[in-house]
Amino acid sequence: MAALKAIVLGAGYRGRAYSDYAAAHPDQLEIVGVADPLQADTIPAPRKWTDWRDCLAERPEADIVMITMPDDLHHEPALIALEAGYHLLLEKPISPTEAECREVIAKAQEKGKLVLVGHVLRYTRYFAHIKAIIDSGEIGDVVTINHQESAGFWKIAHAYVRGIFANSEKASPIILAKCSHDFDLFAWWLGCRCRRVSSFGSIKLFRPENAPAGATERCIDCPESIRRHCLWDAHKMYLDFDELRYLFADSSFGAMHKLIRDSPYGRCVYHCDNDVPDHQTVIMEFDGGATVTHTMTGFTGRNVRTTRISGTRGEIIGDGDVLDVRRFDGGDLETGVPPAFCIKNSSRHGGGDFNLVAEMLRILRRNDPDEINRVTAEALESHVIAFAAERSRLAGGQVVEID
Template identity: 50%
Template sequence: MAIRMVVIGAGDRGRTYASYAEAYPDELRIVGVAEPNEESRSYFAKRYALPEKFQWRSWEAAVAAMPETDVVAICTPDALHLEPALAFLDAGYHLLLEKPMARSWEACRQLAEKVRQTRRLVLVGHVLRYTNYFTHLKAVLDAGEIGDVVSIQHMEPVAYMHAAHSFCRGNWGNTVRSTPMILQKCCHDFDQFVWWLGRRCLRVSSFGGLTHFRPENRPAGAAARCLDCPKAIERACPFSARKIYLERTTYRYPFVDQSDSGMERLLKDSPYGRCVYACDNDAVDHQIVNLLFDGGVTVSHIMESYTYTGGRETKIFGTRGEIVGNGRTLRIYHFSDRTTTEWDSVLEAGLNGSGHGGGDFGIVRELIRQLEHGTEADHLAAFEMSLESHKIAFAAEKSRLAQGEVQVLEG
């Protein structure tokens, strides 16, 4: 019998998780949607043949209807995670909850209390845990191939177009409306460190800021919207919305209407058509975080917007070897016999086809597995690890705002 899922927020993430039901209809069935945007709701409802009574205009209406479902996927904007999560937990549902789970550490703790009390499964959207690539990396570490881990050097290249799209013009440009970039983007990475090491993070310090997407960097004569910009200025600009959305298609993925005419409309009317130097953004464009883990393991993490492509690059240094990963391939260097093994995630069977290196479908598969076979202890363990990553992210932001002051993490 397929697991039943109600989706709250039929935007990019809601549609992504729901599409698992199209690929694996025997495993997952979509039974309802809550979405205030008419176009997104009807697109979604049509795709999953949802009757009118299982379409709601808000999460409040959905929880009040007490739908017959096994799990609720909360895929609303960052500011709308905590309240629906608490309400659906009170109503007795299991959750697939998008990260960040909440917008402050206090709110995360409030949610954690509710999870421990209701003993429901709350799988937080840390999709990287379920990719072939990171699963293999974790297996190499657990097998002791490189001995004891001494330190980690990890980089998250954001990609200049992605930075302009999400963290300047888009949903996460303004941290008052959304969340700090180190939480939004890097709680994935902190989740990885906690998972790889199986240790607690004890201390954190961080520096970073917003260097480039500022009004003072706007070229003289540039218009407030790219479609109105003088041609010479627009052609020379790496961040031109015309280049990103009209001449390329990569960043059309979040929008329901991805046609050229849909993009023309988007650039005319929406925040995505704004000059990157004329937005209401305050998100950082670079940040570094140093972490000290239990047992003296150190991690240095860099998040950088001005890179050609995105992904993750990692070096892990152990007492018997070294792992070098570029997001696709892992090279494992063994000191004792000076041999090297190479492993390419793309050549492996699995869910590589879905977004985030297979993690988008991987987390839904894990959700189904946990609901079918997981114990309450397994459910709680998955949530507690995600909680730890949020704790690190909030401490990093606090440190950054205090010019790198070391934050000691509570137990």
């Protein structure tokens, strides 16, 4: 069977992550065009454009449009691409506003097209393994889930204090941008809908009044005596520490130095235009009465998700590398995670990036309208929970009912 054809709109970190699948499996997927004003050349393809509009205006022959541009460039190209008859691999969030999210999903359903949103976690072997344990019935019915996204002190500063997700005027709420993956997991694991939500969260640390005395607006100007003790000094984060380099196509010493000197990433973390919380907790009630608590916090030394799922007959406790499953009637079902399932042992979001593309290709080849409609509709659930959580947080934790 011939490879399915895809166009990529946005050749940044996510565009490259999904396009790499075509390089690894050319018999299954072919990238026939790439649009990006800055780095279209980072993905091999016969056609290139500098803007998504020019690309879609030509209606290139393809099955799939991958939309991997910034959050505010999802909604309009999604509607145009669906109208033109393409299926979408659409990065999360569908859009920064709930009305636009609903509009995209409604358009896909009207056109009978698939929208697969980049909820990569459910495609990792680790989280899929948890789903299989729940579905096996070994721990009975799920009653509570306690989950924490430990965002990592460096990641929160990079993206949500200095970076493009830091200001709510320009970006999606952090609880959508960072945690739609987690809400997607809860709804998927439980197999039902969330009905009520309450949430609290604020900026605990990254405020001007918490800056050390004498700290300057940019790290490059800050006295060495202050920088030495600052965890978030841009020199440490972008020169000494490898954790953020993979986000940049050019992570050479010179490029990182320029970034610190000239870009928003060189700003002092206490003197940015950030207004999104650095920690937020959400309480949810699902159909049937199961309750879930989810905490997102930027104050962690590891970038992991920890999960505790209590069922009527047993429990699951895991952190991506260790998984304990116990039945209350005696005997551990399993302890430890098979090495191939460990998040840290599998590259590209724990294998989720490639598995998501593979799942999209499987669904399109099968071409079952009911499946296409169901998968498309499911993508909205995580977003609806996130928007409800943000409404609750802004109303001081008031309970928000979801229709």
